[in-house]
Amino acid sequence: MSRRLPALAALSAAALTLAGCAALPDAPGPLATTWVPAASVSPGDVPAALSPDGFNSAQRMTVRVRNIGCGFIATGTGFALDENTLITNQHVISDSRSIEVSTYNGVKYTATTVSSTSVADIAIVRTEDPIGTSYAILAQEDPEIGDAITVLGYPGGGQLTSVDGVILGTTSDPIEASVGTVYVSSASVVSGSSGSPALNEAGEVVGVVYAKIPDGTNNSLIIPVSTLRTLLSETSLMIPEALDCETDE
Amino acid sequence: MGTSRSDRSRARAKRDSASAPALPGDTATETLDADDGGLAPETADDFDAVETSQAPTPDAAETPDHDPDGSPYAPSRRHDDAGLLAALRRMPRERTWWIVAVTVLAIATTVMAVLVYQMVGITEEWEQRSNEIDAANYELGQEIADANTTITQQTDRITLLTQQLDTAKTRISELADQTANFDDDRAYMAQQIDLLSGYVGSASSVANALGRCVDGQKQLVEYVKNAEDYEPQELLDYENSVNELCKAAQDSNAALQAQLSE
Numbered sequence: 001m002s003r004r005l006p007a008l009a010a011l012s013a014a015a016l017t018l019a020g021c022a023a024l025p026d027a028p029g030p031l032a033t034t035w036v037p038a039a040s041v042s043p044g045d046v047p048a049a050l051s052p053d054g055f056n057s058a059q060r061m062t063v064r065v066r067n068i069g070c071g072f073i074a075t076g077t078g079f080a081l082d083e084n085t086l087i088t089n090q091h092v093i094s095d096s097r098s099i100e101v102s103t104y105n106g107v108k109y110t111a112t113t114v115s116s117t118s119v120a121d122i123a124i125v126r127t128e129d130p131i132g133t134s135y136a137i138l139a140q141e142d143p144e145i146g147d148a149i150t151v152l153g154y155p156g157g158g159q160l161t162s163v164d165g166v167i168l169g170t171t172s173d174p175i176e177a178s179v180g181t182v183y184v185s186s187a188s189v190v191s192g193s194s195g196s197p198a199l200n201e202a203g204e205v206v207g208v209v210y211a212k213i214p215d216g217t218n219n220s221l222i223i224p225v226s227t228l229r230t231l232l233s234e235t236s237l238m239i240p241e242a243l244d245c246e247t248d249e
Numbered sequence: 250m251g252t253s254r255s256d257r258s259r260a261r262a263k264r265d266s267a268s269a270p271a272l273p274g275d276t277a278t279e280t281l282d283a284d285d286g287g288l289a290p291e292t293a294d295d296f297d298a299v300e301t302s303q304a305p306t307p308d309a310a311e312t313p314d315h316d317p318d319g320s321p322y323a324p325s326r327r328h329d330d331a332g333l334l335a336a337l338r339r340m341p342r343e344r345t346w347w348i349v350a351v352t353v354l355a356i357a358t359t360v361m362a363v364l365v366y367q368m369v370g371i372t373e374e375w376e377q378r379s380n381e382i383d384a385a386n387y388e389l390g391q392e393i394a395d396a397n398t399t400i401t402q403q404t405d406r407i408t409l410l411t412q413q414l415d416t417a418k419t420r421i422s423e424l425a426d427q428t429a430n431f432d433d434d435r436a437y438m439a440q441q442i443d444l445l446s447g448y449v450g451s452a453s454s455v456a457n458a459l460g461r462c463v464d465g466q467k468q469l470v471e472y473v474k475n476a477e478d479y480e481p482q483e484l485l486d487y488e489n490s491v492n493e494l495c496k497a498a499q500d501s502n503a504a505l506q507a508q509l510s511e
Contacts, residue, residue: 007346010353017357020364027371028378035389053421054414064429068436071444075433100432106425108432157433159426 058162058199059104060134064154065125065195068098070245075157079197079205083130087228088195089210090116090123091177097245099125103132104160115238120178120227121194121210124238136197139204142224143167143183151187151209151220153196163187168219175211178223183207188218198222451505458498465491 051057065088067074076092078101086101093099099111109127116123143149145167152162165187173182185198189212198207198220207222231237469491472484 006350007353010350010357013357014353017360017364020361024364024367025371025375027374031378031381031385035385054418055421066429066433066436068440071440073433073437073440075429100436102425102429102432104425105421106428108428154429157429159422 053105055104057134058150058152058197058203059160060132061136062152062154062160062197063101063103063109063131064157064160065092066100066102067093067096068100069095070097075154075192077153077193077195077209078125079152079195080131080135081232082135083132084127086111086125086127086131087136087197087208088123088125089121089208091121091210092195093123093125093241096241096243098243101125101127101131107132111243114241114243116241117231117237117239119237120180120223120231122178122208122223122228122231123241124232136205137203138229139200139202139206139225142226143198143200143206145169147206148201149185149187149198149206149222151185151189151193151196151198153189153193153209155190156192158192163189165220167222171221173221174213175221177210178227180227181224182210183222183224184213185220185222186217187220188212189220190218193220448505448508451501451508455498455501455505458494458501462491462495462498465494 051060061080063078063080063086065076065078065086067076072095074092076088078086078088078092081087093114093116096114099114100108101111102108109129109131111125112128113126114123147167148164149167150162150164152160154160165185168184168186170181171184173179187198187209189196189209193209194211196209197205198209200206205228206225208225208228209220209222211221213219213221465487469484469488472479472487476484
C-alpha cells in the first residue's frame, strides 16, 4: 500500500492539473463596440405623429357645413368618410342652392353633389377636391346603453367643440325624421350640431347626431351607425338633391 | 527503503527462532503468522526473510534436530538464491513506480507551470478588459448625465412648445370660426345683393309701367281734347287699354312696396 502512495499522489496531482486545465477561464473576447441598444420606436411610429398640427383625428375629420339656401343661410356639422365623401343630416342640406364645407383650420370646399334619403335624416355630400387627411372609422356595432360617447361639432355655427355624454337608451324617433330606433344620449347639443359624429372611446363613429330633445335638457338624438351602414351599402335609397332654387320653385 | 523492510523481517525471524525453537516444518508457518501484518503470506519476500535469517545462525547449525550430514545447509542456499531473485525482481518494480510517479509529477508540474503562465496572461487580459469597461462606464455615465441635461432642457422646451401649440390651436380655431362666419356673412350679403337686385329690377319695371301709364293717360287727354277727330268707340277702347296698363303698373308697384316692407 505504501509503495503505491507516490503513484496515487502523482495521479492525484495529474488529475488536479487536468482539472485546472478544464477550469482555466477563457480570455476576454473583443470589447463591444456599442453599449446602447437600438431604439424600440422611431419617429413616425408614435400616435403624436398622426397629428402634426396638434389637432386629433376626430377634430380634423369634422367639418362645418354651410347651406346657402334659397334666401337663407344655415349651418350644420358633418364628418369626412373619405377624402371626397361627407356625412351630415338631410335637414342640414335641404332647400339648398349651394353647399360649402370648411375644416377645423378654415379651409373651404364646395360640394358638387348631395344626396339624401327619406329613410333617415342622413345626407351624403361629395366634393371634387379631397378633404383633409383624417377620415371616420365606422364602428362595427351600435353602442350599448351606458357607453360613453363624445360628440364633436360646430354648435351654433361657432367654433369646433366636443361634448361628452353617455348613451341613455333607445326610443322611436320623436320627430319622425328617421325610421326605426334611435339613441338618446346625455351629450348636450344645440342647433348647428346636427350631423355631428358620435364617437365611442375608441374614436369610432357609433352614430350621427340629428336632433335634440326639446325638454330643456338638450339631450341629443342619435342615428345608430348600423342605419348609416345600411344607407351606405344601399345606394338606391339615396336620392340626389337638386342644388337649384328655380327647380325647387 | 525496501531493504530495511527485509531487514526487519530477518530480525523478526531471528527473534522468533531464539525465543521458541521449532521444527523446520513449523518455522515457516509461525513466521508467516507472526509476520502477518497485512501482506500475503505467499510472497517470496516473506519466505526469503525467514530462511535467510536462519542460515547464518550458529545455533541453528548445531541444532540436534538437524540432519547430521549437513542437509540443513542445502535449503539455506536455495533460499538465498530465491531471495536474491526476488530482490532483483522487486527493485525494478519499485523503481518503476517511482519513475512513473516522478514522471507524472514532472509532467503535472510542467503543465501547472504552463497553466500558471496562461492564467497570468488571461488575468492581465481581464484586468485590461476591466479597465476598458471602467472607462466605457465612465463614458456612458457622462453620456447619461448629458442626456439627462438634454432631457431636462427638452422637457422645458416641450412644455413651452405645448403652450405655444395650444395657443396656436386656439388661434386657428378662432380664425377658422371667423373665416366661417365671414363666409356666412358673405353668402348672406350675396343673397341680399341678389334680393336687392331683384328689387331694383322690379322697381325699374314698376317705374316703366307707371311711366307708360302716365304716357297713355297724357295721350288719352290729347285724344279727348280733339274728340271730334276720333270715333267715340276708339277713344273708349284706348281709355280701357290705358286703364289696364295703369292698373298693372299700380299692382306691380303695390307688390314692390310689399316686398320692400318685408
